[in-house]
């Protein structure tokens with residue numbers, strides 16, 4: 371039986387899970403940028419966990435941060451400034467991604483000098499052999515820094531175990547994503563979001579069990595409607611970021627929405643959308659969000675060869691972020707999805723005050739316009755401070771699609 375939870379309940383459960391794991395002796399390594407080398411952290415015996423935003427944090431004003439800081443980094447920094455986030459043994463900030471993350475990392479180190487902080491620098495270039503080589507070296511340096519700080523060396527055995535666990539969770543999530551596209555009524559988007567949140571909170575065997583249970587019941591139901599091979603075809607097409615060989619979907623559901631955007635929590639978004647009058651979860655066919663699709667559709671790491679190079683290749687193999695080059699490729703993939711999946715409404719989610727999201731959004735809207743797909747931009751912050759106005763905007767948008 372699938373248990374439905376509100377977003378605040380999901381946050382509460384995530385916090386509780388982290389507390390219990392800490393009490394059980396786990397050392398938790400927090401990260402913010404989604405393309406994190408989970409398997410490398412786990413190879414050092416650490417448990418990686420996304421530093422979650424909190425809907426109740428007062429993120430609106432934090433004098434230590436620069437004025438350009440986005441609402442996500444403000445929210446996280448405010449939590450720490452109010453004495454929270456202390457269950458993390460260390461926190462990793464990304465370099466070369468956006469000014470907000472760079473700034474919050476620098477201010478954090480000054481304001482909380484006793485916290486263990488790490489910096490992992492990503493290549494801005496589109497995936498190429500030189501960007502793989504660059505990231506592989508950064509991952510190697512990161513591994514050395516973890517060993518030096520925690521006195522926990524990289525273990526080949528733990529790495530293999532981590533790759534097996536993470537790959538199985540991701541492959542199951544990918545199947546669920548593909549199954550929802552084929553039949554959105556089979557699995558509520560909020561349920562899929564909760565599974566992803568569990569994975570981001572702590573990639574453990576109990577998360578895998580949960581994902582496998584829902585995968586099994588979903589696939590059983592799906593097989594009564596469509597050929598199972600279709601799920602694999604779609605899953606592989608998403609992984610290749612190429613839908614050319616996929617047939618066009620029928621348009622039996624009148625409103626077929628695609629959610630795109632950056633570092634927005636899928637649980638927060640789905641709960642907000644559910645509160646909009648006339649909105650139904652099966653209108654969401656797919657998301658291309660950083661903490662959603664991009665998290666699930668990261669290729670598995672090969673165990674043959676150098677673990678750092680293979681990890682870098684997998685990380686750079688996922689759909690790129692607005693912080694990276696490769697906009698034209700992302701627009702091409704977006705157009706394929708809009709067209710092949712018969713999407714008739716695009717919701718472009720932007721983290722408030724996120725420069726990369728704001729920079730990319732007009733190109734996404736133009737791509738939709740080229741295909742006569744209406745779109746709406748949704749600037750959203752973790753506290754949903756503009757909730758009433760956003761609800762109105764979505765409601766009006768849905769009316770135009772009906």
Ligand code: SF4
Nearest residue numbers: 440468470633721724
């Ligand atoms: S939401 Fe945007 S500005 Fe904020 S950390 Fe993410 S990419 Fe950077």
